[in-house]
Amino acid sequence: MxxxxxxxxxxxxxxxxxxxxxxxxxxxxxxxxxxxxxxxxxxxxxxxxxxxxxxxxxxxxxxxxxxxxxxxxxxxxxxxxxxxxxxxxxxxxxxxxxxxxxxxxxxxxxxxxxxxxxxxxxxxxxxxxxxxxxxxxxxxxxxxxxxxxxxxxxxxxxxxxxxxxxxxxxxxxxxxxxxxxxxxxxxxxxxxxxxxxxxxxxxxxxxxxxxxxxxxxxxxxxxxxxxxxxxxxxxxxxxxxxxGRAGQPALWPMGVWLDQAPGQTVAATLDQVRQFRQSGLGLDAVQLADPAVYGFQADKPAFEWDAARVADPRSVLSDFQEQAVQVAAPTFPGVLADTIMFTEWEDRGWLLMNDEDGSAHVFEGCAATAGRPFALLDLTYKDVYKLWSERQRQAFDEGLGAPVCDAQYDIPDGITARGGESGAVLRTIYPMLARSALFDAVAGHKTPQEGVMVSTDLFPGVQRYAWQRGPLVENSWAGFEHSLRTALSLGASGVHVQTHLLGNSQAPVQGMTPELYIRWLAASVFSGNFSFQGLPALLPSAFDDETQALVRHWLQWRYRLVPYVLGLIEDAVRTGLPVQRSMALAFPEDPIAHAWDTQYLLGPALLVAPVLEPGQEAKVYLPAGDAWWDLNTGWRYEGGTTWTVRAGLDTLPIFGREGHMLCLGPLAQHTGEFNSARLLDEVWMFGMPEHSPVVMRNKIRVMQMQGSSYIKGLEGLRILPSEGLEVKRRGAEVRISRIR
Incomplete structure (x- = not known):
């Protein structure tokens, strides 16, 4: 101030x-x-x-x-x-x-x-x-x-x-x-x-x-x-x-992601994808590493792929798609400073210009440019905005799944865009315009407007876009907690989804023990989404057979949760509530709960208490006003109580909120195996159902009469009632009542 x-x-x-x-x-x-x-x-x-x-x-x-x-x-x-x-x-x-x-x-x-x-x-x-x-x-x-x-x-x-x-x-x-x-x-x-x-x-x-x-x-x-x-x-x-609220992502981004390690070849990444498939590990998307893989040619206003990394884009994208994997690739809204396009667009005034002499401002190199100096397109000028957006759409027409673009640059004072913006206004508006242009390219022409643009940028209205990438953190228990806290703080700020990175390819890996790896993975499974890191030391194959078996166990959970998590994102479009909800957000009238600020609600039905330190015991606070059902034991606990629970590496302290249901999908290795006509496989009940479940694109309604719950929309599904309840099917209707 x-x-x-x-x-x-x-x-x-x-x-x-x-x-x-x-x-x-x-x-x-x-x-x-x-x-x-x-x-x-x-x-x-x-x-x-x-x-x-x-x-x-x-x-x-x-x-x-x-x-x-x-x-x-x-x-x-x-x-x-x-x-x-x-x-x-x-x-x-x-x-x-x-x-x-x-x-x-x-x-x-x-x-x-x-x-x-x-x-x-x-x-x-x-x-x-x-x-x-x-x-x-x-x-x-x-x-x-x-x-x-x-x-x-x-x-x-x-x-x-x-x-x-x-x-x-x-x-x-x-x-x-x-x-x-x-x-x-x-x-x-x-x-x-x-x-x-x-x-x-x-x-x-x-x-x-x-x-x-x-x-x-x-x-x-x-x-x-x-x-x-x-x-x-x-x-x-x-x-x-x-x-503003987010549009809906497609189905494939909800599956597991793999981030290419810095300096890794595309061929090596494709081999890793094949290893995932051979090991029975779920996977849906690969994110290529910086620097930018595609962008403007040095001498023409047309996009081209980096031939040193992707010699034949259509062939490479086809190779990944044969493995049922989509590709996200980094790009940036600018041109390198030592190119013909830089000189031509500086003359046109299409780049951000210095006030002092009218020259294009040259930024120091960044990860997207491999350290080479660059200039930023002036996206406040509609012709430049339109050109960049249209070129991006061409990349998707070639088969690209999603762009990766961080455009929140520290633009210095002394630069005025063509629209008149400068200083703080220009620093704020620039990533807004970049993400808007990418949305127009990826999703704006589709009905419904499905698609994701991967970015870490934060700006007013960022929650209009469905995908926020988590921070780079240490490969340590502290790094794990760091990632969790950023997701909960962004959710409290209106952002619907922050994805997590399971480790960091750019940090020392010595701290990533098998125990930490599984605890981090388990919590990430019960979130908006996450990505494995392509560094060999951070892949499941780097660990022993027991740890790899636990990875398979948790990835099965991830794909079973996809209908629920995507339903939460659909719910966010209607309510603004994030996928991961802090205790203060979910239980404002319970001040004791606020102190347990690494617990969270995953949607309305599940309370998750990640294990954030070594050991198999964890303390959990169950908020007042509800009863809670332990997913691991089936036991019921009253709210307003604190418990010490035992959680092996194949379990996580998770509790279902009484009156709610959890709808799960089938086992799968990628979302392409989902049957769009039958996305659900099983229903878990936490006491007598009182609330219609959150679930992707399924209309399931709960009605209560005469001490029973009547539910339509569960035809053919396996239903697991809580203790003391019985299930009776009556045609297309399911009746849940007390056992007599």
């Missing part, structure tokens, strides 16, 4: 006057600052606050660039809520109530303050010491400052990736640089959330000084924030409905 010594002028927003109210919005004037404040019921339980100079807020004809920025940030722009506005005359200071049913936003002035309540409970209030102000820095930059009061026990979640505690309180997040790994949503289990809707620089001071204030600094001309009220699941629902 700007140091206080850099504050040339601070304008505290005080004198608030009511102007007008409509069914969805109330407008106020801030006369002492020449500004207006618009408060909108954007959706049920969602308030939007926009503050700026009146001329800016009342501009009814924004430019094309402003409209593009709005579309990149918001999937739903029109307000769909209703607002009732009334004054609060009994107050010493004038105030107003903006009501949405039992949710009330109260606002007053001198100084300008607000609070949000639900029923009789005040959930959030602005801090009277900071409230809302505009800071003018010595450099002339305008910075909005907003302070929110925190109670002593308020926890804060979201705001992007972290490998530490999921509760972000006490941290500082500066969102305009790639290394920050930041996302814009923050929420509290107390029942409120906040989203700063901006491409500009946003800084979150989450009570780093112990003053019990959450301070937000926004570097922009307009303050635009959304306030959410509800349980965390409802906050994610409203946030993703507002900012």
């Amino acid at each position: 700007p140091p206080k010594s850099d504050f040339a002028h601070v304008t505290q927003l005080n004198v608030l006057q009511f102007l007008t109210a409509k069914s969805t919005r109330a407008d106020f004037s801030i006369e002492d600052a020449g500004m207006q404040l618009h408060i909108e019921a954007h959706a049920p339980g969602v308030y939007r606050l926009r503050c700026a100079q009146a001329s800016v807020l009342l501009d009814e004809k924004p430019g094309a660039r402003t409209r593009l920025h709005t579309e990149l940030l918001l999937a739903r722009q029109e307000a769909v809520g209703e607002l009732a506005v009334s004054s609060i005359p009994e107050r010493e200071q004038q105030g107003w109530r903006l009501e949405q049913g039992d949710i009330v936003l109260e606002i007053s002035h001198s100084p300008l303050q607000f609070s949000i309540s639900k029923g009789d409970d005040c959930l959030l209030r602005s801090d009277p010491r900071q409230a809302l102000s505009v800071v003018q820095t010595e450099s002339g930059e305008q910075v909005w400052r907003l302070g929110l009061d925190l109670d002593g026990d308020d926890a804060l979640y979201g705001l992007g990736e972290t490998a530490g505690e999921l509760d972000r309180r006490g941290q500082r997040v500066e969102a305009d640089h790639p290394q920050a790994r930041a996302l814009p949503l923050a929420w509290s289990p107390k029942g409120w959330g906040i989203y700063v809707n901006s491409l500009g620089r946003v800084e979150h001071d989450l009570d780093t000084d112990g003053s019990e204030v959450y301070s937000i600094y926004l570097h922009a001309n307009i303050l635009d924030i959304f306030l959410f009220v509800g349980e965390p699941a409802e906050i994610l629902n409203q946030y993703t409905a507002l900012t």
Whole structure:
């Protein structure tokens, strides 16, 4: 944040006057600052606050660039809520109530303050010491400052990736640089959330000084924030409905992946695929390693494959497809600096250019360019965006399964894109445009829009894309936990799926013991997805026969879980809930559960407690409010209890939530063996069914009558009831009742 010594002028927003109210919005004037404040019921339980100079807020004809920025940030722009506005005359200071049913936003002035309540409970209030102000820095930059009061026990979640505690309180997040790994949503289990809707620089001071204030600094001309009220699941629902949700991946990405090791030949990787098949190990996809395997020719604006690695692309892709394996390959949105295309496109202005002399900015080499200097395409220019997207589509027409592209570059100040973006805005918008162009190439022309674009980039709206790749970590127990925590923190930030890497080909492998390998694999099986690493020392074949047998055991589980996990992704499209859900997200009313922050819910039905240290005993906390069934023993436990369980390497502490069902698919070595007309094979019940199961593209409904559950959609499946229940089939209907 700007140091206080850099504050040339601070304008505290005080004198608030009511102007007008409509069914969805109330407008106020801030006369002492020449500004207006618009408060909108954007959706049920969602308030939007926009503050700026009146001329800016009342501009009814924004430019094309402003409209593009709005579309990149918001999937739903029109307000769909209703607002009732009334004054609060009994107050010493004038105030107003903006009501949405039992949710009330109260606002007053001198100084300008607000609070949000639900029923009789005040959930959030602005801090009277900071409230809302505009800071003018010595450099002339305008910075909005907003302070929110925190109670002593308020926890804060979201705001992007972290490998530490999921509760972000006490941290500082500066969102305009790639290394920050930041996302814009923050929420509290107390029942409120906040989203700063901006491409500009946003800084979150989450009570780093112990003053019990959450301070937000926004570097922009307009303050635009959304306030959410509800349980965390409802906050994610409203946030993703507002900012966008993922499309559906196809079936094959749900199978097991293999990442090519750096420097490995394609022929060697194909041999590894054949070894997987011969060993009876499941596999569906291969990701080729950096550098980029395909991209622009040195002298023509057409794509070509790296002939040194892939001499005949169609033949190579066909060889993998004969093994029922799809290929994902790295690419990047730029050209090498020592090529004819660099010179030609620099003259055209198609590359990101330096302000000082108008030359194309040359970036230092990266993994995608094998260390060679390069320039980035100016994707803010529609002709360049279209060209890159169309060339990408040609690669898929040749048989490529998915692109791999990290485009979150640390673009320095002093570069202005053709669209006028620079600084933090350009750093934020560039990976957004790159992923959007790839989506247009891979999935945009399909019905339904199925496809994945593999990337680690984080930016506002990243949850619109179905596949987020996990971080590179150490080959150690700490690395295993690091990968798990990043997945849970991203899920709490609105990202539906983070995949895991089973080890790291670029790190020392001595720490990867057979025990760690199996524990890591078991937890990865019960996640969105994961990938093996192609380094021979990290492949199953590097371990003893007993360990390889355990690998086969867990891969069988993975393919049986595919209908459930893909059903969770389909559910995320409707609800915004991630595949892996932290305890604070899933059980906000159980503060004890929040401390067990390496446990998680896989969807609504399964509680998973990964074993994160050597040994065969693990402690598990079963959240209050539900009973839980041990998948390994069939025993039932009451919630709100802590247990020490024994888990051999062929088991994992997993508990089914009472009232739910787990639908499993058949044994398979790849998703091509699935029968699309019969994706399910078996149903496990955890007590009397009360909830319709989450399952891919199957409509199974549970109805309850006279103490029994009646289920349609389980025809021909094997059903395993819990103890004390019996199953009776009645034509196309299954009746579950107590044993008499």
